[in-house]
Amino acid sequence: MTALTRTGPRIVRTIADVRAAVNEYRAAAGAGATVGLVPTMGYLHEGHASLMRRSASENGLTVLSVFVNPLQFGPNEDFDRYPRDEERDRAVAAEAGADVLFMPSVGEMYPRKPLTSVLVSEVTSRLCGASRPGHFDGVGTVVSKLFNIVGPDRAYFGMKDAQQVAVVTRMAEDLNVPVEIVPCPIVRDPDGLAMSSRNVYLTAEEREQALVLSRTLAQVPGWLADDAGLTSDLLKQRMEQLVRRMPLADIEYAEVLTYPDLLPPGEAPLREAAAKERLLVALAVRFGRTRLIDNILLTP
Amino acid sequence: MTALTRTGPRIVRTIADVRAAVNEYRAAAGAGATVGLVPTMGYLHEGHASLMRRSASENGLTVLSVFVNPLQFGPNEDFDRYPRDEERDRAVAAEAGADVLFMPSVGEMYPRKPLTSVLVSEVTSRLCGASRPGHFDGVGTVVSKLFNIVGPDRAYFGMKDAQQVAVVTRMAEDLNVPVEIVPCPIVRDPDGLAMSSRNVYLTAEEREQALVLSRTLAQVPGWLADDAGLTSDLLKQRMEQLVRRMPLADIEYAEVLTYPDLLPPGEAPLREAAAKERLLVALAVRFGRTRLIDNILLTP
The missing domain is CATH 3.30.1300.10 (Pantoate-beta-alanine ligase, C-terminal domain)
Known part of the structure; x- marks a missing residue:
C-alpha cells in the first residue's frame, strides 16, 4: 500500500456500503460523532475542495458524493456531455481530506422509475428555476435521497449556486431534516472567474x-x-x-x-x-x- | 403519582422534545436500540391500539404521534370537525404500551407557510387520490416530516388506508428513507365495520x-x-x-x-x-x- 492509498478516501459505490461506512464511524466515535456531507456532481475543482476542507475541519467524518443526477438536467441540457473524471476526483478528494467517496451509478440511485418528487415552490420560480424548468425538482429530490442515505449532521454547498442553497435550506427546514446546511463562499480563479x-x-x-x-x-x-x-x-x-x-x-x-x-x-x-x-x-x-x-x- | 401516570406515555408537544426523548432512549439503549413510530390523527380506537401493541412488541421505544394534519384535508372536508379527544388518546396510548406521545400544534409543525411538498405520482391517481385531490400530497409531506423528526426504525400503518400504505411505502423507497414500513391488518367491530x-x-x-x-x-x-x-x-x-x-x-x-x-x-x-x-x-x-x-x- 502506498501512502496515497492509505490516506485517500474509501471508495463506495452502493447505498448499503456508504451507510455501513457511516454507521461504522458513528459506532466507533460514540456520542461526539459528526458527519459532514459534500454533495457534488464530480469533476472536482478548488471550489469543491474548499467544501471538503471545511467539512473535514468541522466533522469527524466527511462523505463526498459524486453523482451526475439525470433528474436535474433538462432534455436539451448537458447531462450526456457533463465532464466526468473519476481519477481526478479521487485525487482531489484525497488532497482535501474526504474520508468516504460515494460514487453511485444511476441504477443504484434510481433502481426503477422514481414516482416521488420533493418540490419547493416560490424560491424556485425565478433565476435558474425560471430558465431550467424541473431543475430544482431534481435537486430537491436527489438531495433528499442523499440526506436519507448518509444521515449527515452538516451538508456543505457552494454559494455560486446561491439559489440551490436557498432551495435546499428551505427544503430541509420545511421537512425538518435534522441537518445543518452550511453555505460556503464562491471560489474563483486568480482572474476572478467563478470556478465551475x-x-x-x-x-x-x-x-x-x-x-x-x-x-x-x-x-x-x-x-x-x-x-x-x-x-x-x-x-x-x-x-x-x-x-x-x-x-x-x-x-x-x-x-x-x-x-x-x-x-x-x-x-x-x-x-x-x-x-x-x-x-x-x-x-x-x-x-x-x-x-x-x-x-x-x-x-x- | 398514580400507577397510571407512572406507566403512561411521556407527553411531548415540541419537535425538540420528541427528538430529545428519542435521543435519550437511543443513548441509553446503545447498539440494539430500535424506535417504532405510529403516526395517527388521534381519536384513537382499537385499530390504532393494535399498531401500538405491534410496535411495542418489536421495538425498544414506541412513539405515537397525534396530529390532525391540515395539509391532507381538502377545503370542503372535515378538518374543523374531525374528532379530537386528548384524554381518551392518552388513555388508549397508555393501555397499548406507547412510550412517547407526540402531540404537536399546527404552529409547531408548520411555523410558517411550507413551500416544500413530497409528491408521489401514479399510485395516487386512483381511489382516494382521485376523489380527494391533494390529500396524498399532504400525507407524503407530513409523513416525511414525522420520519425526519422521530427517525424511527419502523413505522406502523393500518391497511384500512391501503392506498396510504402503498404511497408511504413507495415514498420511503424512492427517497431512501431508512425506515421499514409495517402494514397492519384492519381491525373491525364485532359486526364487521372497519374501525375508523x-x-x-x-x-x-x-x-x-x-x-x-x-x-x-x-x-x-x-x-x-x-x-x-x-x-x-x-x-x-x-x-x-x-x-x-x-x-x-x-x-x-x-x-x-x-x-x-x-x-x-x-x-x-x-x-x-x-x-x-x-x-x-x-x-x-x-x-x-x-x-x-x-x-x-x-x-x-
Whole structure:
C-alpha cells in the first residue's frame, strides 16, 4: 500500500456500503460523532475542495458524493456531455481530506422509475428555476435521497449556486431534516472567474470574455455606494450593458432579489432594501453552448 | 403519582422534545436500540391500539404521534370537525404500551407557510387520490416530516388506508428513507365495520347500513372462487349493486386494482390476475356527510 492509498478516501459505490461506512464511524466515535456531507456532481475543482476542507475541519467524518443526477438536467441540457473524471476526483478528494467517496451509478440511485418528487415552490420560480424548468425538482429530490442515505449532521454547498442553497435550506427546514446546511463562499480563479466544472467547455476566447460576469458583479457595491437613486431596474440595465459589450455573451438573466426568499426588492432605490435585508445580485450568461452563473450577496 | 401516570406515555408537544426523548432512549439503549413510530390523527380506537401493541412488541421505544394534519384535508372536508379527544388518546396510548406521545400544534409543525411538498405520482391517481385531490400530497409531506423528526426504525400503518400504505411505502423507497414500513391488518367491530375515527359521525341508521361495506367485501373471495369468468368490471358492478341496496349509501368508488402499484388488472377474468399478484378490492361510500372506506387484499 502506498501512502496515497492509505490516506485517500474509501471508495463506495452502493447505498448499503456508504451507510455501513457511516454507521461504522458513528459506532466507533460514540456520542461526539459528526458527519459532514459534500454533495457534488464530480469533476472536482478548488471550489469543491474548499467544501471538503471545511467539512473535514468541522466533522469527524466527511462523505463526498459524486453523482451526475439525470433528474436535474433538462432534455436539451448537458447531462450526456457533463465532464466526468473519476481519477481526478479521487485525487482531489484525497488532497482535501474526504474520508468516504460515494460514487453511485444511476441504477443504484434510481433502481426503477422514481414516482416521488420533493418540490419547493416560490424560491424556485425565478433565476435558474425560471430558465431550467424541473431543475430544482431534481435537486430537491436527489438531495433528499442523499440526506436519507448518509444521515449527515452538516451538508456543505457552494454559494455560486446561491439559489440551490436557498432551495435546499428551505427544503430541509420545511421537512425538518435534522441537518445543518452550511453555505460556503464562491471560489474563483486568480482572474476572478467563478470556478465551475463547466468552465472546461469554454474556448480561450469565451473564457476571456466570461470574466465579464465577475467584473460586472464586482462593480455593484460601488454603484450602490455612489448612486442613492439606483433602483433594481437601473442596476439590471447597467449590468446588462456591461455584459453585452462582450460579443460572445448571451444574457439569460441579470437579477436582484432578496435572499434567501428570492423576491423582488421593490421599485424603491436599492439602498433602502439593502439596508434592511440581504440582496442577491446574480447573472446567468451563455457563451456558445456553455451556461455560466455568478453572483454576489450584499449584506446590510 | 398514580400507577397510571407512572406507566403512561411521556407527553411531548415540541419537535425538540420528541427528538430529545428519542435521543435519550437511543443513548441509553446503545447498539440494539430500535424506535417504532405510529403516526395517527388521534381519536384513537382499537385499530390504532393494535399498531401500538405491534410496535411495542418489536421495538425498544414506541412513539405515537397525534396530529390532525391540515395539509391532507381538502377545503370542503372535515378538518374543523374531525374528532379530537386528548384524554381518551392518552388513555388508549397508555393501555397499548406507547412510550412517547407526540402531540404537536399546527404552529409547531408548520411555523410558517411550507413551500416544500413530497409528491408521489401514479399510485395516487386512483381511489382516494382521485376523489380527494391533494390529500396524498399532504400525507407524503407530513409523513416525511414525522420520519425526519422521530427517525424511527419502523413505522406502523393500518391497511384500512391501503392506498396510504402503498404511497408511504413507495415514498420511503424512492427517497431512501431508512425506515421499514409495517402494514397492519384492519381491525373491525364485532359486526364487521372497519374501525375508523370517523365512525363517530354516523347515526344509528347510517351505522347499520354501513355494514354493507364489509359484508360486500367479504363476499368477493367466494364470487371469485365460484365464477371463472368474473372480470374486473363485473366484480365492480356486483359490489355496486349490493351497496346500492342501502338507501343511505352514496358510492364514491368500487374498485379492483393491483397492489401495491394500484393499476387496473386488465379485462381478462380476474382469476388470472389474482393468481399472479395481489389485488386490492376497495370501496368508498358516503353516508350523509360521512365518508367510509374499506378493502380486502386478495393474495395469490
